[in-house]
Amino acid sequence: MVITGKQKLALLLLFCTVAPAAIMPRAGAVITCGEMYSILYPCVDYIMNGGKVPGECCSGLASLxxxxxxxxxxxxxxxxxxxxxxxxxxxxxxxxMGLPGKCGVHMPFKISPNVDCSKIK
Structure with a gap:
């Protein structure tokens, strides 16, 4: 499957969610944007078009x-x-930005172009 630029954007924005495939902790490794794209894929249609938030999106977000x-x-x-x-x-x-609230998931940072990621604890 090829993920388009718009889908990548939606996935990241979505930042939020997805598949019951949780990321396994890796010693010393840091999550990559590619891993996030995969995890957030179920949220793409909602972010791009609106409608109902898929359950897979919320479970993915929680897993992430x-x-x-x-x-x-x-x-x-x-x-x-x-x-x-x-x-x-x-x-x-x-x-x-509204996905965490719709899914009942507390994000450790705000989904925003203005967030200062260096201040995330």
Whole structure:
């Protein structure tokens, strides 16, 4: 499957979610944007078009957040989300920013083009 630029943007913005495939902790490794794209794939359609948030999106988001156990992982995820947020249109950004609330998931950082990822603990 090929992920288009728009889908990557949506995935990152979404930052949020997905598949029951949780990221396994890796000694010393930091989550990559590619891993996030894969995890957030179920959220793409919602971020791009709106509608109902898929359950797979929320479970993926919860899995992603749970996997961000280290400060470097949280900062790396924040950086990926920030980059995507900076390129999103206002509607997509609004949907991505609202996903944690719709899914009942507490994000360790705000999905925003203005977040300072270096301050993430």
């Amino acid at each position: 957040v749970t996997s961000l156990k280290t400060r470097p992982d949280r900062r790396a995820a924040c950086t990926c989300a920030k980059a995507a947020a900076g390129s999103a249109n206002p509607e997509q950004l609004g949907r991505a």
